[in-house]
Amino acid sequence: MSKKNPEKKSKSGISRRKFLASGGVAALGSVALSGCASGGGEVKTDTPSTPKISRHRILGRTGFKVSDISMGCGSIADPNVVRYAYDHGINLFDTAEVYGNGDSETKIGAAMQYMDRSKIFIVTKLLINDNPDEQNIIERFNKCLERMKTPYADALMMHAIGDQNQVTYEPFHSACDKLKAEGKLKHVGISSHGPRGEEPDAMDTVLNKAVYDGRFDIMLLSYGFVNKDEGERVLAACKEKNIGTTIMKSATGLLEIPVLDVENPSELVQGWFDYLENEGATREEAIERIRTYLERQKPEHEKSLAESMPFIEKHGVKSQDELDIKSYQWVLRNPDAHTICPSMPNFDRLDKFLPLTGTELSSAGLRFLDEYAHVYRSRNCIVGCTDCISACDQQVPVSTILRYAYYYRKLGREKHAMRKYAKLVQNQAGVCLNCNAPCIEACPHGVQVQAQLFEAHGLLTLV
Numbered sequence: 001m002s003k004k005n006p007e008k009k010s011k012s013g014i015s016r017r018k019f020l021a022s023g024g025v026a027a028l029g030s031v032a033l034s035g036c037a038s039g040g041g042e043v044k045t046d047t048p049s050t051p052k053i054s055r056h057r058i059l060g061r062t063g064f065k066v067s068d069i070s071m072g073c074g075s076i077a078d079p080n081v082v083r084y085a086y087d088h089g090i091n092l093f094d095t096a097e098v099y100g101n102g103d104s105e106t107k108i109g110a111a112m113q114y115m116d117r118s119k120i121f122i123v124t125k126l127l128i129n130d131n132p133d134e135q136n137i138i139e140r141f142n143k144c145l146e147r148m149k150t151p152y153a154d155a156l157m158m159h160a161i162g163d164q165n166q167v168t169y170e171p172f173h174s175a176c177d178k179l180k181a182e183g184k185l186k187h188v189g190i191s192s193h194g195p196r197g198e199e200p201d202a203m204d205t206v207l208n209k210a211v212y213d214g215r216f217d218i219m220l221l222s223y224g225f226v227n228k229d230e231g232e233r234v235l236a237a238c239k240e241k242n243i244g245t246t247i248m249k250s251a252t253g254l255l256e257i258p259v260l261d262v263e264n265p266s267e268l269v270q271g272w273f274d275y276l277e278n279e280g281a282t283r284e285e286a287i288e289r290i291r292t293y294l295e296r297q298k299p300e301h302e303k304s305l306a307e308s309m310p311f312i313e314k315h316g317v318k319s320q321d322e323l324d325i326k327s328y329q330w331v332l333r334n335p336d337a338h339t340i341c342p343s344m345p346n347f348d349r350l351d352k353f354l355p356l357t358g359t360e361l362s363s364a365g366l367r368f369l370d371e372y373a374h375v376y377r378s379r380n381c382i383v384g385c386t387d388c389i390s391a392c393d394q395q396v397p398v399s400t401i402l403r404y405a406y407y408y409r410k411l412g413r414e415k416h417a418m419r420k421y422a423k424l425v426q427n428q429a430g431v432c433l434n435c436n437a438p439c440i441e442a443c444p445h446g447v448q449v450q451a452q453l454f455e456a457h458g459l460l461t462l463v
Contacts, residue, residue: 050351053089054358057338060244062187062217064121064154067091068332069357070246071350072343074099075413079110081346086115088354094220094246094341095148096125096159097140102147109149117150123218123246124148125159125191128172129199137175145184155218157189162199164209173215191220193249195386195399202386204230211237218244223337225330225369226252227382235336246341249403250331251324251410253372254379255317257305262291271458275430293433293454300448304378311375315368321352323372324410328353329361330369343411378448388449391442394431398439398449401429405456421460429457 053067070092071085082093095104105124124144126137141156156179158172167190179185190210194203203222210216211234219238223231231247238245265273269290276286294301317323331337344350361369373380381402388398401424407417421428432453439449 050088051354051357053091053354057335059092059121059246059338060218060238061242062121062154062244064092064244066121066244066339067357068339069353070094070339070341072248072341073104073108074343074411075345075416076100076104076107077346079107081344081350082108082111083114084347085344085350086111086120088350089357091119092121092123092246092339092341094123094125096157097144098125098127098159102143105144105147109147112149121154122148122150123155123157123189123220124153125157125189125220126172127159128161128166128169129196131169132171134171134175134178137172138178141175141179141184152184152186155187155189156185157191157218157220159191160196161190161192161206161210162194162196162201164201164206167206167210167213176215187217187244188215189218189220189244190216191248193222193399193403195389195397200386200389202230204233207234208237211241211243214241216243218246220246220248220341222249222252223247223331224250224252224327225373226327226380227385230382230385235334239336245336245338247331247337247339248341249406250340250342251327252380252406253323253327253376254409255312255320255323255376257301257308257379262287262294266458269458271461272433272454275457275461276433279430289433297448297451297454300378300451304376304448307375311371315371325352325356326361326365326369328356329359329365332356333360343413345412377446379452381447381449381452382445385445387444388439388442388447391438393438394435395427396429396431396439396453397424397427398453400424401456401460402452404460405452408459418460421456428461429453430461432457 053069055068056065057068058064059066067090069090071082071090071094073082073093073095076082085093093108095108097105099105108122124141126140126144128137132140141153145151145153156176158166158169161167173188176185176188190207192203192206194206195201207219207221210219219234221231221234223235235245237243262269272290273283273286276289277283281289311317328340328342331340342349342353344353381398385399392398401421404417404421407413407420432450435450437450440447443449
């Protein structure tokens with residue numbers, strides 16, 4: 001299945017062939033570069049100005065001195081990307097069993113022989129939503145180690161927990177106890193995005209329960225200037241108990257106000273046409289239904305445009321990248337957020353993040369983000385929030401859908417996001433087209449929830 005509009009170039013693809021950093025090459029000696037990836041890997045040229053990690057923090061009670069920027073390994077284009085990150089001082093690598101069905105771990109394993117294992121911190125994660133028994137968890141974890149070519153992991157996390165009752169899932173904890181006794185595991189962790197599908201709990205509900213459970217040494221949480229209150233509650237609790245914190249999804253803010261035009265449809269509007277026609281509507285019926293919806297949205301849409309243009313002109317903002325960089329710097333200024341863990345599938349993403357090490361947001365940057373949060377408040381749903389869910393009689397998983405849209409827009413993982421969305425089947429946002437949107441009234445933050453779901457559905461629909 002594919003979208004009808006021409007497929008754009010994947011953001012995760014490597015756009016140029018380069019050579020590894022001179023330090024990395026020196027360390028290799030006469031070892032062939034192609035030995036790291038079948039058929040020869042992509043390699044990268046370094047320059048004297050390529051920055052290396054300049055700031056570290058102690059990762060809670062693990063005691064590990066972690067780089068302020070870590071490598072999120074949701075997808076990895078090539079093992080040499082891992083080696084390049086290591087060569088430039090990144091020392092925490094966050095992966096999971098489900099990332100590429102083990103492909104991420106395999107590529108870390110291909111790079112492992114070129115890294116000093118004692119100087120890096122490897123996190124992997126296992127889903128427990130199917131209630132696996134202890135033996136299943138142990139067997140799956142051992143396969144993770146095999147793929148990564150390491151005798152131990154520094155941390156094993158419960159992956160993407162959205163139900164606080166899973167925090168105390170005993171087969172996971174007993175498996176971790178046995179793995180620790182065998183020397184295969186050092187620390188236990190947990191990650192949460194907040195609600196997932198039918199799992200109902202907010203991120204801070206899940207992670208605060210985990211903090212006071214006492215068995216978790218490290219956590220992966222969403223935290224940024226858009227959802228700072230929820231994240232800071234978790235960070236404060238972690239600080240009290242000396243738990244390590246790694247941060248994901250910090251750059252959730254969107255700068256662009258989309259053009260919603262039935263006559264000249266954008267990608268997201270075209271996605272709706274495809275969806276409705278696939279459902280059996282004629283082109284004329286699809287046009288009329290979308291036009292009716294957009295007319296309802298028009299006052300709020302025009303208001304957003306009117307507020308955003310003076311803001312952009314005042315601050316001279318030219319790209320989404322500028323907003324994203326300030327968003328990451330906002331997190332880097334907080335010493336209780338030990339390391340940010342953005343997705344780094346390729347050299348381009350690494351080159352984007354490495355210059356941020358050791359930096360902090362200026363006072364002008366803080367004012368910029370404060371004003372952005374006010375001007376764009378209706379455009380930014382808070383990651384992990386559950387406030388509107390009970391108002392939806394169709395049980396649309398708002399937070400989950402908008403997380404998939406984040407993968408699509410911000411991480412360049414378009415196909416992954418679309419496949420994940422397709423699995424929602426009966427709970428997709430297609431039902432929002434004819435809804436009177438009680439979610440908007442239920443949102444205490446002023447977010448135009450229905451409009452966000454409209455955009456997400458248009459982007460993510462597979463036909």
